Amino acid sequence: MVNPGGLPGHGTQRQPILPPALLAGLPTPCLLVDLRAADRNISAAARLLRGTRVSLRPHFKAHKCTQLLRRQLQAEGCFGATCQTAGEAECLSEAGFPDILVANVIADQSSLAQLGRAAQSARITVAADCLAHVNLLQQAAAAADVTFDVLIELDVGLGRCGLPLGSPDLVPLAAMIGRAPRLTFRGIQAYAGHVVLREGRELRRTLSQQVELHVATELDRLTRAGLSCPVVTGGGTGTLQVLGESEVFTEAQAGSYVLLDAAYDQLGLPFEPALFCVTTVISCRERETAVIDAGLKALSADRGLPISVNDDARVLGLSDEHARLAIAADSNIAVGDKVILIPSHVDPTVNLHDMLHVFDGEQLARWPVDGRRVTRLRTQESRP
Amino acid sequence: MVNPGGLPGHGTQRQPILPPALLAGLPTPCLLVDLRAADRNISAAARLLRGTRVSLRPHFKAHKCTQLLRRQLQAEGCFGATCQTAGEAECLSEAGFPDILVANVIADQSSLAQLGRAAQSARITVAADCLAHVNLLQQAAAAADVTFDVLIELDVGLGRCGLPLGSPDLVPLAAMIGRAPRLTFRGIQAYAGHVVLREGRELRRTLSQQVELHVATELDRLTRAGLSCPVVTGGGTGTLQVLGESEVFTEAQAGSYVLLDAAYDQLGLPFEPALFCVTTVISCRERETAVIDAGLKALSADRGLPISVNDDARVLGLSDEHARLAIAADSNIAVGDKVILIPSHVDPTVNLHDMLHVFDGEQLARWPVDGRRVTRLRTQESRP
Numbered sequence: 001m002v003n004p005g006g007l008p009g010h011g012t013q014r015q016p017i018l019p020p021a022l023l024a025g026l027p028t029p030c031l032l033v034d035l036r037a038a039d040r041n042i043s044a045a046a047r048l049l050r051g052t053r054v055s056l057r058p059h060f061k062a063h064k065c066t067q068l069l070r071r072q073l074q075a076e077g078c079f080g081a082t083c084q085t086a087g088e089a090e091c092l093s094e095a096g097f098p099d100i101l102v103a104n105v106i107a108d109q110s111s112l113a114q115l116g117r118a119a120q121s122a123r124i125t126v127a128a129d130c131l132a133h134v135n136l137l138q139q140a141a142a143a144a145d146v147t148f149d150v151l152i153e154l155d156v157g158l159g160r161c162g163l164p165l166g167s168p169d170l171v172p173l174a175a176m177i178g179r180a181p182r183l184t185f186r187g188i189q190a191y192a193g194h195v196v197l198r199e200g201r202e203l204r205r206t207l208s209q210q211v212e213l214h215v216a217t218e219l220d221r222l223t224r225a226g227l228s229c230p231v232v233t234g235g236g237t238g239t240l241q242v243l244g245e246s247e248v249f250t251e252a253q254a255g256s257y258v259l260l261d262a263a264y265d266q267l268g269l270p271f272e273p274a275l276f277c278v279t280t281v282i283s284c285r286e287r288e289t290a291v292i293d294a295g296l297k298a299l300s301a302d303r304g305l306p307i308s309v310n311d312d313a314r315v316l317g318l319s320d321e322h323a324r325l326a327i328a329a330d331s332n333i334a335v336g337d338k339v340i341l342i343p344s345h346v347d348p349t350v351n352l353h354d355m356l357h358v359f360d361g362e363q364l365a366r367w368p369v370d371g372r373r374v375t376r377l378r379t380q381e382s383r384p
Numbered sequence: 385m386v387n388p389g390g391l392p393g394h395g396t397q398r399q400p401i402l403p404p405a406l407l408a409g410l411p412t413p414c415l416l417v418d419l420r421a422a423d424r425n426i427s428a429a430a431r432l433l434r435g436t437r438v439s440l441r442p443h444f445k446a447h448k449c450t451q452l453l454r455r456q457l458q459a460e461g462c463f464g465a466t467c468q469t470a471g472e473a474e475c476l477s478e479a480g481f482p483d484i485l486v487a488n489v490i491a492d493q494s495s496l497a498q499l500g501r502a503a504q505s506a507r508i509t510v511a512a513d514c515l516a517h518v519n520l521l522q523q524a525a526a527a528a529d530v531t532f533d534v535l536i537e538l539d540v541g542l543g544r545c546g547l548p549l550g551s552p553d554l555v556p557l558a559a560m561i562g563r564a565p566r567l568t569f570r571g572i573q574a575y576a577g578h579v580v581l582r583e584g585r586e587l588r589r590t591l592s593q594q595v596e597l598h599v600a601t602e603l604d605r606l607t608r609a610g611l612s613c614p615v616v617t618g619g620g621t622g623t624l625q626v627l628g629e630s631e632v633f634t635e636a637q638a639g640s641y642v643l644l645d646a647a648y649d650q651l652g653l654p655f656e657p658a659l660f661c662v663t664t665v666i667s668c669r670e671r672e673t674a675v676i677d678a679g680l681k682a683l684s685a686d687r688g689l690p691i692s693v694n695d696d697a698r699v700l701g702l703s704d705e706h707a708r709l710a711i712a713a714d715s716n717i718a719v720g721d722k723v724i725l726i727p728s729h730v731d732p733t734v735n736l737h738d739m740l741h742v743f744d745g746e747q748l749a750r751w752p753v754d755g756r757r758v759t760r761l762r763t764q765e766s767r768p
Contacts, residue, residue: 027494108664110411132719161667280492283545297735335516
């Protein structure tokens with residue numbers, strides 16, 4: 001957990017995230033990555049899966065930054081990449097990542113065309129949950145003269161996409177994928193998104209074990225029908241600890257662990273916040289409140305308010321371009337001061353920015369959020 | 385109000401926003417502007433202020449698209465532009481807009497430098513609520529060899545920035561602005577953001593009249609001290625109807641009226657939704673639910689869920705990249721179909737996109753959201 005009211009530090013040592021002179025020069029609001037903290041998170045994730053049958057396939061959707069993903073893939077036990085959209089898959093393929101899982105079903109024509117382009121230089125695995133997907137994927141693969149590996153997505157409790165458990169469609173759908181000339185049936189995607197943020201490690205373990213039992217039953221149906229399932233993928237940052245114990249899953253598709261956020265930081269995971277939003281105090285005309293220059297256009301609030309790392313400030317609410325802070329009565333916070341926040345939810349927060357300011361303890365670099373959809377659209381725009 | 389479950393039309397005539405062939409070709413999720421509806425909104429706003437002493441200074445923050453702002457400024461009674469950030473001011477200045485109000489206080493060094501650059505080719509008016517702002521603005525103006533017009537921001541009930549009503553600092557602060565070599569005191573900003581979305585025109589009128597009485601009292605204090613206040617600016621889309629009756633305000637800084645959104649559409653204003661998010665159905669394995677490919681990375685939810693314009697679909701919830709829909713039992717919605725949504729809040733929704741697809745009834749064009757902060761940062765990045 002974040003030291004309440006303290007600067008995040010490692011162990012008992014408190015250290016500022018960025019030297020004051022560098023902090024003062026940042027254009028606000030902006031995102032800052034503490035690369036030392038991110039590296040500690042990368043190592044901690046590798047330790048969780050060491051000696052298990054589960055490989056870590058880091059999820060790109062969390063930060064959409066290929067430079068950061070490359071750093072994650074250098075860790076022991078990591079292979080391949082996970083992403084959520086066809087645009088992200090195309091970005092990863094263009095950036096030279098050879099093995100990409102699109103952990104989602106895809107149905108619109110422009111996304112299917114992106115998948116086809118991605119598959120021209122990378123192995124693309126994608127999910128399906130109905131016959132329409134099989135047809136669309138087969139057509140897209142033929143149009144691009146490529147092949148796709150396909151997983152059947154199961155709904156193991158999230159209530160979004162995926163076949164319901166026990167569906168009579170499971171075996172016929174897998175067989176149909178197996179027969180499609182340009183598709184290869186590879187197994188199961190079972191993302192327990194309803195479990196990853198539940199409080200209490202034992203609750204997460206119990207719920208994960210229930211999911212695993214369901215997945216084992218479905219796998220059994222497939223293998224009895226003669227259909228091989230080398231890949232079973234799922235899990236997330238909140239269930240990485242328990243996924244290592246799995247006898248069913250082969251891959252963990254966690255993403256948030258590298259940057260974390262205030263929501264995940266409540267769970268007592270072996271990870272620490274590595275992403276911060278740097279803001280400036282623009283008004284403090286009352287003794288116990290101040291206003292900063294970051295709001296909903298710089299920070300998401302779907303998982304609660306961001307947390308201030310400054311001792312004497314607490315976020316009270318966000319409007320479009322402002323946040324109101326409660327400040328301690330004895331605070332000396334003044335107009336022009338910087339206030340550093342921990343976002344409550346990494347994914348939609350990073351999606352608001354095109355750039356991460358990355359500090360490795362010595363140098364401050366700028367890494368593009370190059371997998372953002374809007375970034376990519378514009379890039380395509382400017383192609384000759 | 386949006387015809388519940390119907391395609392938005394004008395009057396009794398229902399018309400599709402975009403011909404099916406063009407709709408099918410859009411990459412989803414994307415934003416679509418019905419320019420005919422936007423033009424009707426532009427005319428309706430001009431009618432509201434016709435014959436009054438109040439000019440409309442359209443607010444750029446809502447859509448951050450200079451092409452759309454230019455269209456707004458062609459309407460009768462419109463002059464100047466309002467924006468919320470220094471980055472937007474610099475964008476507008478570079479795009480040739482000569483008269484720009486930054487309806488906000490500014491305190492960080494990079495933003496102050498942007499204001500200075502903007503003032504090299506445009507008249508810049510900006511708000512202040514304390515001595516620190518006066519000093520920072522004076523320094524920034526000197527550094528850029530420019531001048532700024534300055535308004536004192538009053539907090540008329542929003543509880544964000546601004547001097548409290550009756551503050552003993554008001555007259556001294558105005559006098560100090562008047563004495564600063566590069567600043568000119570021009571009047572008052574009184575944005576009643578707490579009123580603009582209240583339901584009921586009479587309630588909005590009553591609350592606006594209270595605000596007006598407070599502003600009149602403050603103006604009286606300033607004029608009795610010999611300080612002239614030619615500018616009194618405030619209001620928003622929800623109070624545009626009543627601002628025309630004002631004897632105090634000189635400018636309305638409304639922005640949402642041109643595109644509207646589902647939240648404002650509840651108020652019975654003489655405007656109609658002109659912004660839509662086009663999505664694709666990616667999964668519908670259950671009879672009465674479907675999943676589309678747009679979530680919190682394409683749509684804001686801070687003012688509620690987006691509203692479907694399709695007869696047979698209703699948004700149930702958003703996750704990062706998905707929305708779940710309830711669909712009518714007799715619906716024939718299928719994987720690959722398009723679903724069109726009205727965003728609940730324009731400003732943070734447009735902020736998620738770099739491009740508006742704009743349909744004028746015949747042609748489909750793409751207009752860049754060129755005032756977005758991240759867009760501008762990258763542009764600066766690529767300068768030699």
